[in-house]
Amino acid sequence: MEEKYPWYDVVDGGEELLQGDFINECPVVVPPSEISDEVQVRVFNYNVIIMSQSCDLGQRNLDLVLVCPLWSLSDFEMKSSFYKSRRGKEALRRGYLPGYHLLNKSDLEGFRTDDYLVVDFRSVYSVPFDFILDLSAKRGRRLRLLPPYREHLSQSFARFFMRVGLPVDIPSFN
């Protein structure tokens, strides 16, 4: 049966970048604290999802594109017993954990994910626009998160970012 709101689509590598596009093995360069004539830089490879707004990407109003790493839920389960529990997974599904956002499995041909995916908002990286444009073109076809799930992701990111840790001066009601 066809889904009413499909989660994903697959687009060609040359198609313009949008928020919610997946880039596999995107390198992120971490510079050293001091710059000299010759330095050693660390490079991390992540599977990422684009977080910058589609309109900014479309109008080329950006030099840097925001990306967040994504992981399979089973990766999280291996790192934390909380996510192994039903309560942890339910908390993630219900959106109680502001730093993370759960995405559905993909069953699209060639882009099948065996597991749910978790976007990590605590590790936001920016990569040069031209670089990610070249990289996505070279990588070929890619997975794209579709509305309304794309907007849901964006809203979750905003909710995470706008949090303010204020003291609660009113004593609790016992």
Add this chain to the structure above:
Amino acid sequence: MTLCELTARDTKAKPYMIQGVFTGSSRKEESDTNEELDRLFSFLMSQKLGLLYRDLSRVFRVDVSSVYPCFETENEIYLTEELSEEEIISEMIESDFIVRMSPMKEYTVRVRIKSTEKAVPRVVEPERI
């Protein structure tokens, strides 16, 4: 005896534990069924594997109030009750739910710096002002 002469007397029926018949629509038959189930579960619990059958009766939904009697598990996915918001939040408070994931791949590269420049702001002018 020929094949044509085979009658009910010649066949042996294997006795089945639940003797009641799920056919009617009266409350009496429903309670009879429950009694039969109680008997079944108490029998199972009295066996060596009794522990495995403990509380099993709770997961069954029995409905004999219609002409289509129903005897199936309460829920195909979860056999336990829905988690409440409080339960989840209390678990979140107790657990360290921030996970620091290592990158898929990590390596170092040697870079020769050609030049350094002072950054300049990139100004994006609004279109309709």
